[in-house]
Each structure stands twice: as C-alpha cells, then as structure tokens.
Amino acid sequence: MSFLSNDVLTAIHDRAPHYDANNAWPKEDFEALKECGYLGAFVPREYGGGGLNLEEIAAEQTLLAKASPSTALAVNMHQIIVGVARHMVREGLDQGRKILEDAVAGELFAFGISEPGNDLVLFGSITQATPNAEGYSFTGTKVFTSMAPAWTRMLTFGRDTDTGKSVFAIILRETPGIMIKDDWDTIGMRGTQSNTTVLDNAQSDWILTITDPGPSTDPVVFGIFANFEVLLAATYMGIGLRAIEVAAEHVKTRKSVKNQSVYANDPDIRWRIADAAIRMDGVGPQIRELARSFDNKDELGALWMPRLSAVKNASAEASLHAVDQCIRACGGSSYYTKNELSRLYRDVLAGLFQPSDQESLHGAWAGIVLGPTGD
Template sequence: MTFLTDDLLARVHERAPEVDATNTFPDADLAELRDAGYLAAFVPTEFGGGGLTLEEVCAEQTRLAKASPATALGINMHQIIVGVGRHLVAREVTAGERILREAASGEVFGFAISEPGNDLVLFGSITDARPDGSGGYTFHGQKVFTSLAPVWTRLLTFGADRTDPDAVRNVFAVLTRDAGGFEIADDWDTLGMRGTQSNSTKLVGAPAPADRVLQVVDPGPSLEPIVFGIFAHFEALLAATYLGLGQRAIEVAAEHVKKRRSVKNDDVYANDPDIRWRLAGAAIRMNSAAAEVTLIARELDEGREYGMLWLPKLSAAKNAAAEASLHAVDQSIRACGGSSYSNSHELSRLHRDVLAGLFQPSDQESLHGAWANVVLGPVAR
C-alpha cells in the first residue's frame, strides 16, 4: 500500500527550495502527509493504522527523501517512535500500545535523545530523571537536534535516575507538549536539512507520569526492548532516508548532462565516457547500499536473531547509505560542472543536506570500533 502519491511528492518537491531558503518548518508538507494517513502508516492495523512493514515504510521514506530530504528526515523521527511502539508491543511491553494508539489518532512524535558533548548517545544520559514519588519522573537537562521542534505533540526522551549513585538507571518516557516543563530555543540555523527545525530543547522539570514511562533500564548497549527498538528503527529509517537523497542526486545529474554540451566534443556530456563512468559508479554504489538497507529492514520485520551483532549490523547499513549518498552527490556535482555551485541548482541543496549524515549516530568512529570488536575482540589490556 502506497501512502505517498506522485502528485503529493511533486508538491513536496516544489516547496523544498523555499523551505530551505527561508529556514522554516514545512507546515504544508506535514498537513498533506497527515491528510494522506502517512503519520499512521506504520501503525499496525489492529491499533488503527495502515499496517505497513518496516521494509515498506523504509521504501516510502526513500521516496519522500527524493522529494525533500529535510521533510523526510523530520518525519523520520515520528516513524522511528512508531517503530519503537511496535517493537515494545511485540516484546509484551504494554507501554508501547499508547504510542501506537496516539500515532493513529494524529499525534506527532518528536525525538529528544542527543545531548551536547555526549558521545554515549542512547547508552547513557547527562540529563537527570528525578522520581516524582508516584512512579513517574521529571526530566532536567539539555537535548539537541530535536527534530520537529515546532510541531511535536509528544516527545520521546530519556534521562538518568541517579537516586542511587551505585545503581544509575536510564529512564525512557514520552512527554506531552501541553504538560510543559521545557524550553525550545530558536537555534536551528544550519548548513543543510534546515526544514527539520531540530531546535535545542531544555527540559526544566518536564513531567512524565507513571503511565508515560516506557522502560527503566541499565545504561549501556543492550537488547532491552526500548534500547534496541530505538537503535534499530533509527538506523534503518535514517539509512532509507539518505538513500533517497543519493538517488535523487543521480537523477538530477542525469537530466543535466543530457542537456549540457561540450564545445570540444560537440556533443552532450551524457555521451562523454568519463561522465558516464562517474554517474555509473555512483549508481553502482547506491544500488549496493539500497540492497543492504532493504535486507536489514526485512530481517527486522522477520525477527531474525543476531543477538548483540544486530547493533554493528544496523550501524553498517546506516553508514553504507549515508556514505554512498555523499559519494553520489559528489560525483553528480562533478558531472554537472560549475552550474551546480549556484544556490538555485538542486544539487547545491542536496550537497548541504547530505552532510548531516556524517554527524548522526552511528558515526564512522563508532562503526569501526564496533566491527573491530566483532572481528578482533576487545582491545587487550
């Protein structure tokens, strides 16, 4: 089932340059995506949603990213949290049911995990989660890269309960916008992915009653449902989004070189063997990355058992897509020549957007460290 029609995607694509130029949130895109049922597309049918599998929603995210990478990356965060809800329910963590029912009813989920200077990311928090005495918590700390900041109605976040310094626990919960306890900075003035409006969010006692606490777990990498659910859906859906960006870059370049003419050769650049080699090489690499992302999503849908090897495998898929897309944009710009340096050229925007993939977890250092441990074992001390 396809939720994103060609006409809808064409309108999203038409609005993308203005969203980027004005550094604003794509409200019109969100309205159309909501009307199309896309915010509930990943929700199982028994909870009132469209019932797409992860493989299917990844394919939709790739199509959306071809139209507008920033819109896709923002909506990606909502879809990740729906995926978390699915994973929790499948592992009999009933707290996930509320995520699914609220997504089906039109709530918009934001994602507040990253913190300034914290390279533990999902595995340890510098935010405080303070027990409220009734089974819930209040959250106190700074979050960064909070996508959908202007529009979320629900916010998945986490912090550390340090009540016992010898037994720190990570608390994951869903906040509601109308409960307050947060401040959103107007600080999203970035090189690319501007439409995500991923403003910093300061949690100043944001409350999560007991029924909005998802899980309380030990810090560190694990297969706990909340930890694995976030990690798996973040990596897979992020990878799918970057695939669309790289694929679109090649499309733009192919259209361009069919019209760009060489004075020396008296022919279009599409017939130049060097240009053909460049774009073919980019397409080959994108093809391989797409296969890896599709496989990882399918295996997650099937519930394959890889144990802790899942984490480096997921990181590898995200990196394959992000790096292949970075390469594709680079080769596309080289093929198109100096005109792509203009801000009016779509490749200029794609070039800025694709760089965000370098910073989003898992980065290359983390990826190589994880795979070194797989291949060689821990560093001998």
C-alpha cells in the first residue's frame, strides 16, 4: 500500500504541465505533501514519523516521479537528509535527532552540497568554513539547491580554514548572509527551482560532523552518499516507467495508414516499447537490493560506494533509453511541448549531470577490479 494516495498523485500529475511551462515552484504540490505527512514519512515512528525504511521511501519516490518528476526530485533532497539523520541516530550520533523532529514538524530540508566547478562534490569543498565561538561561518556558492523558494533548513558543508577538514552543518533560512539567486531556467526539471545559493559568513551552530575530506565511513558522509544514490535512482526509475505507460496508451490508438491497423500491432513498435520495458525491468530489483542492504547494515566493505554509484547510473541510463525508445515509438507528436513524453525527455536528461557521473563510476569499479594504477 502506498503512503501517497491516488488522489494526491493524480492532482500532482495534473498540475505538472503548468509548473513546467511556467518555470514555477510547485507550491500546491508541496502543500499537499506536507498535509499528508510525506515530509515525515521517512522518519522512524518513535520520533512521530511514518516509519518507512529506505526501500519503502524509494518506492514512494518512484510513484511520485511518475506523477511529476520535478516535484519528486525536489522533495527527494529533503528525504535524503532525513535518511542521513536516520543513519546518524542508528550510529549513535544524537545530532540527527533534531532533523527527524523538525521533519515531522513540517520543516523542509534543502541540500546545499554542489559547488560550481568542483568535481569533488561530496568529497571536498571549496566553500570556506571559518571556526568561531558559536560554531562556524560559511562563505561560498552552492548550486542546484532544490526547493529554493521554500526550504527552511539547509544541509551544507565547507572546508575548515584552519584544519582543512570537511565541516557539515545545518543552516537556518533566516540566518543572515544567505542570498538566493533567481537563476533557474533550465531544459527540464523546472519545478525543482534549484537556484544558486550564495553564503556570505552565514553562521551555524548546528554542526553534524567534522571529518577528513574524501570517501568516508563517517555516518554523515556515508549517509548522504547512500541515501542520495538510492533515492535518486528510484526517482529516475519513475520517469522511465511513466514513459512506457504513456507510449503504450498512445500506440493503442495511433493508426498506421500503411498497415491499416493501430501501431500497437506493428512488430517494430512493439519491439521498441518492449526494449524499453526490458531495460527498466532490471532497475527495480537493483534499487531494492541495495536499499535492503543499507537498512540491514550489510557488510559490503569497499564495494559499498561503487555499488551505490552503479545503481544511480543504471537507473538514469535505463530511464533515458526507455524515454528515447518511447518517443521513437510514438512519432512526431511527442516533439510538441504539450506532449507528456516531451516533458519526460527533458526531465530525464538531468540524470546525466547528477553525481555519481559515469567517469566517477567507471573509475571506482576499475579500482575494485584492477586495483590502483601502476607506473
């Protein structure tokens, strides 16, 4: 049984074309998600939440992405931070408790990690984190900060100006020194409104961890990486699955003059849609297996991060392939912006740019299979 009702999902789906066409924040969607308790769905029951585990919230994200990819991708960032807090508490770090409590109370958490020109992403920041008596002040620029018009809390990180360590913290929206640009004008995922956020000595005393840069088993770093990759994979899976639904419905009514029959009877068209479905069929089990492994604290050792990178890439690439095949099957009508496949095509492209990218993925797996490079 889904946490998100059919009525909520249908309403979100019906609004998606409007928010995409107007490059607008999906305010009504987030009001509906808050009202139904979705901001706290991933919070354990002992903290007043819905008690869903990673596998279950991933399934919800897939359903939401089928309704509206941009709304799903935006709230995905909130769910990632809730997932980090769950992992922190499980590992004995009480700093995560307030995140869980705030999520249940309706606070919206943004993800302020990515920086312009920084391909280290999570593993090293160019933002300055300056220590002081109250905690740290952060100065730098964060890009792709989803939910920019509405977030109330933001997880961010910077480089300690004294030690060089990575400092992860939560910054409140009302904190002085935060400037949000109105610069989100993209091909797709327009409703996420992932504007650039500029930090100018923005203060935080809510420090989650201070750790060495680079891949790490630190609960915050590993919690971010694991939840990010699994939930991103689940979100993009929804796009591929929805494309197949749209295409299947379309070819059952689109008629071929040459064959005097609907395109659903054309063997070439059937092959294309079947090919899309075959690619997507392998994604769900991979997501569920890895989510269960994380929930169960399985010992995967050095394979953890390569496998997490792989699940995101598998989903993003399979969904891109599926949408492409569905567009080919449906013909020129899908080139019009009013066609849902056109929007799905633009939205799925965002998966190419989000970490881990293919270069990072292949580098990680080469290290596992071949070991370090020699002279």
